[in-house]
Amino acid sequence: MNLQYLSYYNLIFKYLTSIILCIYSQIAFSQIFNGDPYPPSVKWRQIHTENFQLIYPATFEEGAQKLASRLETFRKRVSQTLGKEPRKISIVLQNQTVESNGNVQLAPRRSEFYTTPPQQGDFQDWMDNLAIHELRHVVQFDKLTGYLRAPFFEQLALAIYGVTLPSWFFEGDAVVTETVLSAAGRGRLPSWEMPFRTNLLNGKTYSYQKDYLGSMKDVTPGFYELGYFLTSGLQNEYGETIVDSLMTRMAKLPIRPYNFSNSLKKFTGYNTRKWHAKIRADLTQKWQEQLAENNPANYPVFPVREPGKPESWLLPRRLPDGRLIVLHQSARNVPAIVILDSLGKQTEIVKTGRQTEPNFSYAEGMLAWDEVRRDPRYGKRAYNVINVYDMRTRAYRQLSHKSRYFSPVLRPNHAQVLAVAVSETGQTSLDLLDIERGTLITRFPAPGNIHLQTPAFDETGSKAIVTGISDAGASLVELDIPTGTYRMILEGQPQQIERPAYAHGRILFKAHYNGIDNL
Numbered sequence: 131m132n133l134q135y136l137s138y139y140n141l142i143f144k145y146l147t148s149i150i151l152c153i154y155s156q157i158a159f160s161q162i163f164n165g166d167p168y169p170p171s172v173k174w175r176q177i178h179t180e181n182f183q184l185i186y187p188a189t190f191e192e193g194a195q196k197l198a199s200r201l202e203t204f205r206k207r208v209s210q211t212l213g214k215e216p217r218k219i220s221i222v223l224q225n226q227t228v229e230s231n232g233n234v235q236l237a238p239r240r241s242e243f244y245t246t247p248p249q250q251g252d253f254q255d256w257m258d259n260l261a262i263h264e265l266r267h268v269v270q271f272d273k274l275t276g277y278l279r280a281p282f283f284e285q286l287a288l289a290i291y292g293v294t295l296p297s298w299f300f301e302g303d304a305v306v307t308e309t310v311l312s313a314a315g316r317g318r319l320p321s322w323e324m325p326f327r328t329n330l331l332n333g334k335t336y337s338y339q340k341d342y343l344g345s346m347k348d349v350t351p352g353f354y355e356l357g358y359f360l361t362s363g364l365q366n367e368y369g370e371t372i373v374d375s376l377m378t379r380m381a382k383l384p385i386r387p388y389n390f391s392n393s394l395k396k397f398t399g400y401n402t403r404k405w406h407a408k409i410r411a412d413l414t415q416k417w418q419e420q421l422a423e424n425n426p427a428n429y430p431v432f433p434v435r436e437p438g439k440p441e442s443w444l445l446p447r448r449l450p451d452g453r454l455i456v457l458h459q460s461a462r463n464v465p466a467i468v469i470l471d472s473l474g475k476q477t478e479i480v481k482t483g484r485q486t487e488p489n490f491s492y493a494e495g496m497l498a499w500d501e502v503r504r505d506p507r508y509g510k511r512a513y514n515v516i517n518v519y520d521m522r523t524r525a526y527r528q529l530s531h532k533s534r535y536f537s538p539v540l541r542p543n544h545a546q547v548l549a550v551a552v553s554e555t556g557q558t559s560l561d562l563l564d565i566e567r568g569t570l571i572t573r574f575p576a577p578g579n580i581h582l583q584t585p586a587f588d589e590t591g592s593k594a595i596v597t598g599i600s601d602a603g604a605s606l607v608e609l610d611i612p613t614g615t616y617r618m619i620l621e622g623q624p625q626q627i628e629r630p631a632y633a634h635g636r637i638l639f640k641a642h643y644n645g646i647d648n649l
Contacts (some may be wrong), residue, residue: 131470166509168226174287181205181216186223191511193556195246197257200207201265204258207311210645211370212377216265216272224513225554226501226599228534229486232260239280241268247581249487249536251606253626254314256581263286266307273377275384285389287630290384296402298342303373306365309358312504313603313624317358321626326351326359330414331421338406343622346461349440356406356480363409364532368398424646431473437446438462443470444488445629456460457482457490457499466520467497480519480526486536491541491547496565498547500538518565529568535561537584541611542591546571550582550596558595560609574609577616582607588632595619595630595637606630 143544175191177184177198184201186194209215220240230248232243241264247256257384261497263505274294275287291300309315316322329336329349341356351359364372372419373449373545376530379393386392391401400408435441435461439458449455454470458478466481482490483501490499499521505511516529516538535549551561553572563569576582583597592612598605602622609616620627626647 134484145574147160154165167507169505169508172226181218183220184223185220187225187323187554189554190225190245190556191382193225193257197223197243197261201259201261202532204261204265205309208307209269210372212273214268214273214276215483216268217276218269224510224535225556226508228512228514228536228552230256232264234264234271235269236275236291237280239271239284241265244536247599249286249489249550249583250321250628251599252316253254253599253612253624255599255601256314257602259308259312261313263304263308266304267300269296270280270303271375273374274611294380294389296342296353298357300357301354302359302361305358316354317362318624318643319626320645322350322355323359325349326355326413327417330410331417335410335414338403341406341410347439359413360405360409360588361511363405363412364398372397419515420645424644426646433470433476443468447492449492454547455479455492455598457488459488467499479521482517486514489537491539493542496540497521498538498540498565500549503532516547516563516568518547526568527604529563529565531568533561539587539594540565541584541587542589544591548585548587550585551644552581552620560585560596562611572614574614574616577607580605580607584629585609586631591631595632597627598622599641606639 138645141326150264173188173190175186175194176228177186179193179198179202180530182201183196184194205216220288222240222242223245224242225245227244228246229244230246230251232242233246241259243260243264245257252259264463271287271291275290278284278287292527305316310319322382326341329351334348336345340348344350344352349556358439361373370380372633373395376390376393379396380386383389394405395401398405407456433443439461441458441462443458446454446456449469452472456468456470457477458467458468459465467479469477469479471477480497482499485499485501490497498516500514500516503513503515504514513532514535515531517526517532518529520524529547532615534552534554536552538547538549541549545565547563549561549563551559556579558581559580560574560576560582562571562574564571569611578600580598580600581623583599585596587594592610594609596607596609598607600622604627605618606620606627607616608619625641625643628640632638640649641649
């Protein structure tokens with residue numbers, strides 16, 4: 131072995147040792163996953179199938195049974211293109227949080243599903259989407275390091291996985307899988323690819339490192355988005371077995387220097403940087419052709435952004451005096467609700483805290499929005515509360531406490547607010563609250579327990595339009611407040627329907643019927 135390779139091996143050994151020591155120190159500190167405890171009031175149950183141990187709070191019984199009936203089917207489908215069926219794994223269902231996420235980890239080997247669906251996701255059942263994506267990660271782990279097992283070697287397996295695979299590859303492969311194996315998936319969403327598409331169509335061709343790792347100066351695709359295009363490009367060019375070939379070669383010699391890039395060049399002739407450049411060029415040509423074919427209208431941009439760090443003005447609403455009230459986000463400042471005059475001059479009204487999705491509502495001089503609140507004692511529990519602000523008196527109030535309310539909207543001509551409620555049991559409803567006391571006035575359970583998103587009132591405050599997500603796709607549902615009845619306006623379909631609103635007797639919403647986002 132020459133001195134160059136010996137130095138590579140020494141470097142890798144030291145890197146793996148450092149990671150393992152960090153993992154060991156965390157485990158020695160606490161036996162509770164990531165150090166955050168659950169409330170002792172949570173009663174746990176489990177379901178055993180041939181290949182899964184499903185661990186869940188007793189309050190989520192119905193959702194756990196539904197998921198358990200589908201997991202074996204998902205397992206077979208996500209395993210096919212990697213030629214590896216994973217061994218039995220424990221899945222912990224987290225229903226105490228308000229965030230929508232999931233993960234797969236080793237040491238101990240398990241997966242965690244956060245059961246609360248998002249207010250702005252794709253058009254399929256949240257748990258199905260989560261299962262397909264996370265089970266693909268399980269297969270990836272077992273394909274690359276499945277021979278390293280507990281109690282002594284899972285830490286090493288986790289370190290090898292992290293060192294060998296760039297995050298864009300394993301996340302991109304999982305997004306490709308969720309897109310191919312379902313009628314939805316993030317790979318079908320124009321809004322998801324928009325940053326990358328916008329950059330390339332405007333001649334902003336950033337380096338591999340900048341596109342991959344991100345930037346505080348410019349808008350770049352995240353490693354999920356970049357990974358989807360790099361990985362789907364591999365499969366389109368070399369067939370769906372290319373991922374299996376890459377991971378098989380890497381698994382045979384996990385300490386090979388630059389293992390992923392080396393294996394990629396072995397099968398394609400490209401290293402990672404050159405593959406990024408190729409896909410970037412291919413996408414530029416594809417999107418330029420689509421742009422010429424669609425010939426979209428150009429609309430004026432307001433406000434004009436000054437050079438510097440990225441910033442966004444979201445969810446604009448016109449005030450009675452003609453000015454705009456918007457949610458402003460930037461890398462420099464905390465998010466805030468601001469007013470823009472006709473010249474684009476910005477006046478801050480009130481700062482907002484962390485949100486699961488951007489939202490706020492305005493009506494008759496009042497503002498309402500939601501924010502995440504973490505339980506100070508039990509790290510695994512979080513809430514989503516409603517805040518209100520009176521622009522006339524400049525008075526701020528937290529309306530709800532220890533609640534699970536999302537996307538609140540103020541009811542015109544009434545001192546009331548309507549919000550999506552998602553319980554720990556997985557039940558969804560629209561809840562009407564008194565804006566003075568924060569007490570529940572009426573609860574409107576979702577028809578068929580479809581997941582509801584981003585309600586909006588008509589001018590009278592007697593009706594509310596909302597997006598509904600179910601196995602059938604996305605739909606538009608209208609709630610008649612006086613009678614408490616729902617009416618299906620638009621049946622479920624494979625469309626990214628978002629943020630419906632009433633406009634002069636019509637319903638305005640965003641969808642991607644021609645492959646790009648339109649109103």
